[in-house]
Amino acid sequence: MSVQSEKEQIKFPELPLITEDLLSKAQASAACQTAEYTLAERKELLDKIKKLLKQQDAVLVAHYYTSDDLQQLAEESGGYVADSLEMARFGHDHPASTLIVAGVRFMGETAKILNPEKRVLMPDIEATCSLDLECPADLFTDFCDAHPEYTSVVYANTSAAVKARADWVVTSGIALPIIKHLAERNEKVLWAPDRHLGSYVQRETGVDMLIWPGSCVIHEQFKADGIRNLKKEYPKAQVLVHPESPAEVVDLADVVGSTTGLIKASLNPEVNEFIVATEPGIFYKMKQASPGKIFLEAPSGGLGGTCESCLRCPWMAMNGLRNLAEVLETGANEITIEEDIRVKALVPIQRMLDFAREQQIVVKDKGNA
Numbered sequence: 001m002s003v004q005s006e007k008e009q010i011k012f013p014e015l016p017l018i019t020e021d022l023l024s025k026a027q028a029s030a031a032c033q034t035a036e037y038t039l040a041e042r043k044e045l046l047d048k049i050k051k052l053l054k055q056q057d058a059v060l061v062a063h064y065y066t067s068d069d070l071q072q073l074a075e076e077s078g079g080y081v082a083d084s085l086e087m088a089r090f091g092h093d094h095p096a097s098t099l100i101v102a103g104v105r106f107m108g109e110t111a112k113i114l115n116p117e118k119r120v121l122m123p124d125i126e127a128t129c130s131l132d133l134e135c136p137a138d139l140f141t142d143f144c145d146a147h148p149e150y151t152s153v154v155y156a157n158t159s160a161a162v163k164a165r166a167d168w169v170v171t172s173g174i175a176l177p178i179i180k181h182l183a184e185r186n187e188k189v190l191w192a193p194d195r196h197l198g199s200y201v202q203r204e205t206g207v208d209m210l211i212w213p214g215s216c217v218i219h220e221q222f223k224a225d226g227i228r229n230l231k232k233e234y235p236k237a238q239v240l241v242h243p244e245s246p247a248e249v250v251d252l253a254d255v256v257g258s259t260t261g262l263i264k265a266s267l268n269p270e271v272n273e274f275i276v277a278t279e280p281g282i283f284y285k286m287k288q289a290s291p292g293k294i295f296l297e298a299p300s301g302g303l304g305g306t307c308e309s310c311l312r313c314p315w316m317a318m319n320g321l322r323n324l325a326e327v328l329e330t331g332a333n334e335i336t337i338e339e340d341i342r343v344k345a346l347v348p349i350q351r352m353l354d355f356a357r358e359q360q361i362v363v364k365d366k367g368n369a
């Protein structure tokens with residue numbers, strides 16, 4: 001039997017469904033946070049949070065996909081806006097004893113894995129990610145056990161328990177060099193959980209890979225036809241695409257990159273118009289760095305986001321000023337990880353960081369989801 005047909009015989013487990021109910025629940029929680037405040041309410045909340053951050057010896061680290069308010073507050077209060085790994089690393093270097101992670105749960109967990117001595121709180125601990133949900137630790141462990149000849153490589157968007165079972169953790173920025181490195185050692189790769197990023201890496205490297213069939217509810221929605229049409233209206237626009245998007249969208253990209261990679265691409269002084277295929281929270285940083293430029297959302301199928309037209313990740317949108325203030329007051333929503341899981345999950349993360357250092361790859365500049 002050929003290698004290809006042997007692979008075709010391999011059946012992946014049935015993944016948990018990302019149901020409309022699940023999305024509606026997240027959208028409802030997000031709606032509470034995104035409900036309009038008056039200017040006076042907003043100022044009152046911001047003043048209160050800044051005071052509480054000082055009182056609690058806390059620092060706010062926010063992901064690029066959170067609201068403009070949270071990103072601005074993180075910057076104004078001495079915190080940081082970044083991808084998940086840089087959020088954790090900033091938290092590690094910062095002297096504060098409490099990290100407030102505005103993002104989704106795997107980001108809070110990564111912060112805790114790298115900073116066990118610190119208290120890690122999240123505005124909403126139920127904020128999750130479709131990639132994390134579609135890769136439960138028990139299914140992943142069973143699948144790895146059934147295919148021990150493969151080296152397991154998981155994307156950052158996974159739970160601590162999945163990372164604890166993996167050989168490597170990668171961000172989207174460092175995935176290609178790590179997979180090439182494994183190929184040089186003749187290793188076959190079991191990749192999880194994002195199938196689009198996995199296929200992109202496989203196409204670029206030609207490595208023998210088994211690819212878990214998970215996906216991001218947001219990036220999966222981008223449509224190649226819509227981008228082609230928009231490109232007719234804006235022929236000079238560059239197309240910036242996150243590799244969690246489908247292959248036909250990636251094929252249209254002028255630049256394929258992680259969040260940090262796309263922000264860097266938007267700084268190109270020769271280009272003034274961009275069609276951007278990633279979560280639109282990223283526009284805050286792009287517009288801040290290049291105020292005169294035009295940034296257009298890539299057209300999508302309109303499912304999965306906080307509303308049909310906006311493509312905001314419903315779980316990212318569960319972070320807001322209101323629940324942030326509440327968490328600082330109550331100390332609720334603390335991330336805890338069993339120590340044996342944390343120690344095991346640290347191993348593949350550290351392997352990635354050591355590889356980046358040895359290869360002089362600046363993970364900070366590449367970033368991840």
Ligand code: SF4
Nearest residue numbers: 129130216217218313
């Ligand atoms: S945008 Fe996609 S990958 Fe990012 S947190 Fe939301 S569901 Fe997960």
